[in-house]
Amino acid sequence: MNPADAVPRGHSPADVDLSVTVGTLRLRNPILAASGTFGYGLEFAHLVNLESLGGFVTKGLSKEPIEGAPSPRMCETPSGMLNAVGLQNVGVRTFVSEKLPVLRKIDTAIVVNVFGYTLEEYVEVIRVLEGEDGPAAYELNISCPNVKKGGMQFGSDPAMAAEVVSAARRAAVKRPLWVKLSPLVTDIGLIAKAVVKAGKQDRRAIGSGDQADHLAVGMGNVQDCKCTNPWARGHRDGFRRA
Ligand SMILES: Cc1cc2nc3c(=O)[nH]c(=O)nc-3n(C[C@H](O)[C@H](O)[C@H](O)COP(=O)(O)O)c2cc1C
Numbered sequence: 166m167n168p169a170d171a172v173p174r175g176h177s178p179a180d181v182d183l184s185v186t187v188g189t190l191r192l193r194n195p196i197l198a199a200s201g202t203f204g205y206g207l208e209f210a211h212l213v214n215l216e217s218l219g220g221f222v223t224k225g226l227s228k229e230p231i232e233g234a235p236s237p238r239m240c241e242t243p244s245g246m247l248n249a250v251g252l253q254n255v256g257v258r259t260f261v262s263e264k265l266p267v268l269r270k271i272d273t274a275i276v277v278n279v280f281g282y283t284l285e286e287y288v289e290v291i292r293v294l295e296g297e298d299g300p301a302a303y304e305l306n307i308s309c310p311n312v313k314k315g316g317m318q319f320g321s322d323p324a325m326a327a328e329v330v331s332a333a334r335r336a337a338v339k340r341p342l343w344v345k346l347s348p349l350v351t352d353i354g355l356i357a358k359a360v361v362k363a364g365k366q367d368r369r370a371i372g373s374g375d376q377a378d379h380l381a382v383g384m385g386n387v388q389d390c391k392c393t394n395p396w397a398r399g400h401r402d403g404f405r406r407a
Pocket of ligand 1: 199200201202224225248250252278306345
């Protein structure tokens, strides 16, 4: 059936309420482009009406610009696609000066994905964004290596995950904080609980009742790669199912 036929006579599809909430953030509909798959949104403006989306999550932003991995960055496998972009991004200050002024004019939820290689870098990215209008929420990518802890992923250890969420929560006063968990863990429930507890504690610490539901926790991606391509074997982190 044509979806438009499901709409009662006298109504247009635009009358149907598809809105959803994530924590305290209300989205027009549940379509949210994932971080890294949609650039900074603007690159897709000629292909899709950005205001028809529930929102989009920007490419991950770091304190300083990152050039990313050398090519090839993508590889087809029999059951999906591998990527190794290397977290290429323009850095938070260029984002603020060049991208945000245009993004601000778009009527959709712009969620800014944030990462760092140290706890301080996460906080600094948020600190810079807190001075700006435009973003609807932050999404914390905790799948990053912590260079101060021998490159162990922030999101792979409950204590480290809690620490980065606490610090981010204290910095993110202005808008909701989403935490994107890493699936590369033995017990994701443990990490999720630690993250929720850390977010709650710090909501009390900053003393704002308005922040009560400002933490949303979800999982990033599926990692299930058994491919034999030699390039692919070195880049399992970015496996996507076809
Ligand atoms: C090319 C590419 C770049 C990505 N870059 C980021 C990123 O910068 N930050 C992030 O949190 N996730 C990033 N991701 C992960 C996606 O946001 C998303 O979590 C993942 O693709 C969802 O899983 P699925 O592809 O298996 O559906 C990237 C994914 C792809 C394919």
